[in-house]
Amino acid sequence: MTYAAEISRANPSCFVFLVDQSASMSDPIGGGAQQRKADVVADAINRLLAELSVKCAKEEGVRDYFHIAVIGYGHTVGSAFTGPLAGRDLVPLSQVAEKPARVEKRVKKVPDGAGGLVETTTRFPVWVDPVANGATPMCRALSRAESLVSDWVARHPDCFPPIVLNLTDGESTDGDPASAAWAVQTHVSADGAALLFNLHVSAAKAVPVMFPDTDVALPDTYSRTLFGMSSLLPPHMRFYAMQQGVTATDLTRGFVYNADITSLVQFLDIGTRATDLR
Amino acid sequence: MTTSPSFTWTSDEEPARSFPSGATYVEALQNTALCFRGTDLAGAEVRVDALGRPRAISGNFAGVFSLTVADGTRYAVKCFTREVREQATRYRAVGEHLARLDDDWTVGFDYIGRGILVEGTWYPVLRMEWVEAVNLVRWIERNTDDPAALSHTATRFARLVAELAAAGVGHGDLQHGNLLVCSDGSIKLVDYDGMYVPALAGLPAAETGHRNYQSPDRTAADFGPDVDRFSSWVVYLSLVALATDPSLWRQLRDEDAEHLLLAESDFADPTGSFRLATLTGHPDARLRGLAERFQDILLHHRAAPPPLEPLEPFDVVQPVKAPVPVIAALPAWMAERVQAQAHMPAPPPLVRFNRRTPALTVLTWVLLVLLLPFGVPAAVFVDEAMAIVDVSAVLAWTASTALGYRRQPEHSRARAARAERKRLVRARLAAAAHLTRLNLEARRIAQEAERSKAEQQRSRRTLQQRHNQRLGTHQRAVDEQLQRIDRDRQASAARMHLEEQRILVVRQKAHLRARLALFPVKTAGIEGMGPVLTANLEAVGIRTAADFVGVRYAMHGANRVAFFVLVDGSSVRAAGIGEVKAARIDQWREHLTTKAAGSGPTSLTPAERQILKDRFAAEKAGLDAQYEQVRNEAERTTRELREVLRAEQAALADELKAANTAIARTRVDHDRAVAEAAVVLERARQAAAEGVAQADAFRPVTYLGYLRFTATGRS
Numbered sequence A: 001m002t003y004a005a006e007i008s009r010a011n012p013s014c015f016v017f018l019v020d021q022s023a024s025m026s027d028p029i030g031g032g033a034q035q036r037k038a039d040v041v042a043d044a045i046n047r048l049l050a051e052l053s054v055k056c057a058k059e060e061g062v063r064d065y066f067h068i069a070v071i072g073y074g075h076t077v078g079s080a081f082t083g084p085l086a087g088r089d090l091v092p093l094s095q096v097a098e099k100p101a102r103v104e105k106r107v108k109k110v111p112d113g114a115g116g117l118v119e120t121t122t123r124f125p126v127w128v129d130p131v132a133n134g135a136t137p138m139c140r141a142l143s144r145a146e147s148l149v150s151d152w153v154a155r156h157p158d159c160f161p162p163i164v165l166n167l168t169d170g171e172s173t174d175g176d177p178a179s180a181a182w183a184v185q186t187h188v189s190a191d192g193a194a195l196l197f198n199l200h201v202s203a204a205k206a207v208p209v210m211f212p213d214t215d216v217a218l219p220d221t222y223s224r225t226l227f228g229m230s231s232l233l234p235p236h237m238r239f240y241a242m243q244q245g246v247t248a249t250d251l252t253r254g255f256v257y258n259a260d261i262t263s264l265v266q267f268l269d270i271g272t273r274a275t276d277l278r
Numbered sequence B: 001m002t003t004s005p006s007f008t009w010t011s012d013e014e015p016a017r018s019f020p021s022g023a024t025y026v027e028a029l030q031n032t033a034l035c036f037r038g039t040d041l042a043g044a045e046v047r048v049d050a051l052g053r054p055r056a057i058s059g060n061f062a063g064v065f066s067l068t069v070a071d072g073t074r075y076a077v078k079c080f081t082r083e084v085r086e087q088a089t090r091y092r093a094v095g096e097h098l099a100r101l102d103d104d105w106t107v108g109f110d111y112i113g114r115g116i117l118v119e120g121t122w123y124p125v126l127r128m129e130w131v132e133a134v135n136l137v138r139w140i141e142r143n144t145d146d147p148a149a150l151s152h153t154a155t156r157f158a159r160l161v162a163e164l165a166a167a168g169v170g171h172g173d174l175q176h177g178n179l180l181v182c183s184d185g186s187i188k189l190v191d192y193d194g195m196y197v198p199a200l201a202g203l204p205a206a207e208t209g210h211r212n213y214q215s216p217d218r219t220a221a222d223f224g225p226d227v228d229r230f231s232s233w234v235v236y237l238s239l240v241a242l243a244t245d246p247s248l249w250r251q252l253r254d255e256d257a258e259h260l261l262l263a264e265s266d267f268a269d270p271t272g273s274f275r276l277a278t279l280t281g282h283p284d285a286r287l288r289g290l291a292e293r294f295q296d297i298l299l300h301h302r303a304a305p306p307p308l309e310p311l312e313p314f315d316v317v318q319p320v321k322a323p324v325p326v327i328a329a330l331p332a333w334m335a336e337r338v339q340a341q342a343h344m345p346a347p348p349p350l351v352r353f354n355r356r357t358p359a360l361t362v363l364t365w366v367l368l369v370l371l372l373p374f375g376v377p378a379a380v381f382v383d384e385a386m387a388i389v390d391v392s393a394v395l396a397w398t399a400s401t402a403l404g405y406r407r408q409p410e411h412s413r414a415r416a417a418r419a420e421r422k423r424l425v426r427a428r429l430a431a432a433a434h435l436t437r438l439n440l441e442a443r444r445i446a447q448e449a450e451r452s453k454a455e456q457q458r459s460r461r462t463l464q465q466r467h468n469q470r471l472g473t474h475q476r477a478v479d480e481q482l483q484r485i486d487r488d489r490q491a492s493a494a495r496m497h498l499e500e501q502r503i504l505v506v507r508q509k510a511h512l513r514a515r516l517a518l519f520p521v522k523t524a525g526i527e528g529m530g531p532v533l534t535a536n537l538e539a540v541g542i543r544t545a546a547d548f549v550g551v552r553y554a555m556h557g558a559n560r561v562a563f564f565v566l567v568d569g570s571s572v573r574a575a576g577i578g579e580v581k582a583a584r585i586d587q588w589r590e591h592l593t594t595k596a597a598g599s600g601p602t603s604l605t606p607a608e609r610q611i612l613k614d615r616f617a618a619e620k621a622g623l624d625a626q627y628e629q630v631r632n633e634a635e636r637t638t639r640e641l642r643e644v645l646r647a648e649q650a651a652l653a654d655e656l657k658a659a660n661t662a663i664a665r666t667r668v669d670h671d672r673a674v675a676e677a678a679v680v681l682e683r684a685r686q687a688a689a690e691g692v693a694q695a696d697a698f699r700p701v702t703y704l705g706y707l708r709f710t711a712t713g714r715s
């Protein structure tokens, strides 16, 4: 059975985030919203890192169930961490949790439970800042991820397969990303092939699509290419996805179009066995 | 700190829905006045992490937060991240059942249906009394060198299991994270999500527990008071083993592993399990017995294990207080030595002979006295008979002392100890050799992996190159075709231009003729051209300036004769018109021609041009269509080539994946083999050292020693 390896500190897995930082990311997200794509993507990464830190927090603190790399691609291809982790690639999760660049106080209007809205302040840790500059060397970014992943599985041959998550507006400028994408997925641990998931932010169409099993509802070739290069969700992730209300089939892929991808972290299974599986 | 546990609930069944994530709860909990609005927890102080954000303890189904309310009471508040079916019903039943118990493992809770407001929606929470304790793995880590504490906890655990059984309760997920050990040594059970109480009979289990504690055969249908049997064997066996032999903690698990001494793989494949084999082969008989019992359960009763069979309260063999902190600071090799010394028991006392045979002693002395001064060789020269007696006596003495030696009880014990030493030393050597072999094997595996990596890169490159080549060839062919069509198009345009010119010339000629025809020779008034000559010209067909196109001259005898060149190219002579007149007539014509040319057409009329264009349009359209077709086909072929590439890539990907999977498996197997071999070696070293010490205690037990003992009574 694949994608069933226990994720533990003794047998950790890794996450490689790829963040599109090309000039086109300064365009607005579309659908009337004023946010730039770069802001959306940086927010998504910061949320994912916070989510993973919480997911792996135990009695004595955050455990190194994962090692994390955030690679930006645009003007250059390299670590996208800002602050104390700047320049580093794979960082143990406990260090990620400890060392954001800063903790922003964000003011938000939330429902007060009595039909009204009320302003509240939350602390929002930031590891990655929005950047929009240069071309979109997605192929180079993917091959960077590939070498991290291949190194990782050589050192942890029994691990839960590494997960590469690419956040982009889709317009690769250095070739067909599909080739680089399949190459990532040829690296395997004894538990299965590395997983490649994609978040596509686009102004083309406002209707979000989450974890689809076909590309018919996708608006353009970019999104269809990204869909095609995304891995199928492994069975236990599918199970958790369904539990979270996502209709998932055998053909469901790890692809999200203009929507929140943090739920992915909830599809991970650490320790306890999932009901109805195994 | 145990307050009297309370168990309450307030909720109706919630419909199926998605739950907030851990980080979403962390966000909501930054404003406890808001998220707990209208509940007892409103405004409670939440424990925060280094970043000042609420600090979660996460499980697979929930996050637990520490909250302190105004009166100082501290609660553990559990926020659910996944849906649990019939959660409210379950907690109500569990609460009612536990309220009737007086067991000290219970933790009081309230299940609150409208517990926490997250982004405008209320979700349930479980508010529990805060348990000041550490989970079992962390507790063991702190107590590995305290066998007494470990055995105490084993006993406590067995009692806990008995209490659960007596109460008809199944916890459902007995595992280190849910077994909290308090500072007074008592054990608290947390996480009642999957708990069975009699009122829940008939429901399926809400979860099937931690993989490293559950039978591989357990399904959601297994939900009853017996649900913890398997996991209680796992926990109890581990605790007993650790109390017996603390080094097992380091030897049988990776640092930070999420299990005790046994894990999922051991349950799935008991016969191939190294860890289980280490326990069932342990020198300590009690531990061995317990391990064998569990092995038997794994092999024959895995789906329906018997209840835990705890040992009689057992004494800890030798509470060794290893200087752990010192060792931790030392380099590994050094630590090993220090530890080896620390764990080395005092050498056993020397074993000596203590059963002397008086007859033999006498005989020995007699022989010594008689023979020694002369010796057997000397006797040979003195007297043959005497010599024979001597030799026989010596032989008899030798035989009886040898027999006496072998009859000594120390002798057989020494032999056994020496054989055991030999066996253990051999085993140690074999273990060392095995590890060395494996380490050599590691190099081979690494090389193999490198080779495979290079090979894979090569095949990927080849694939890409082949595709590029195909694409290049295709593009060149397309370019050629397009260039040819372009040439044809240019040629067609050139032809149209020529045709236009040709038609223009025809038009201009017609114009000229029409103009010239307006000028009869008759009225031209050319000098010397009277009616007769005009008539002569008419006679050869020249009436107007349009009727001839020039004049040529030829010698006729001695005279130059003028010929008129007609429109059809033929030449005629006109009677009476000589060289001079002909020239004048031609001049007249030339003059008229020049004048007429000035008024002639310089281009085609739009109508004429349209006709021409129409004539060429079909040709051009044909070529344009060809061009488009070639381009479309080219694009299709490019797409097809890309599809081919993708298919080839997919096929190659499968191949690479298979190869890489094989490599990963080899690595995993090898890593495991090395780890196991290292443990085997470590244990063999310990055993051999002990064997050597045991055998060394029999140092005095030798034949010579026996002789001395026989003679002197000392050994």
Ligand SMILES: Nc1ncnc2c1ncn2[C@@H]1O[C@H](COP(=O)(O)OP(=O)(O)OP(=O)(O)O)[C@@H](O)[C@H]1O
Pocket: A059, A271, A272, B057, B058, B059, B060, B061, B062, B063, B064, B076, B078, B107, B128, B129, B130, B131, B132, B135, B173, B177, B178, B190, B191, B192, B193
């Ligand atoms: N009442 C409590 N007091 C103190 N700590 C607690 C309490 N309840 C739970 N915890 C801590 O929180 C952790 C997670 O809680 P719990 O096991 O209930 O969550 P879960 O999501 O159901 O986890 P699991 O993965 O074990 O199913 C526990 O391992 C324990 O360390």
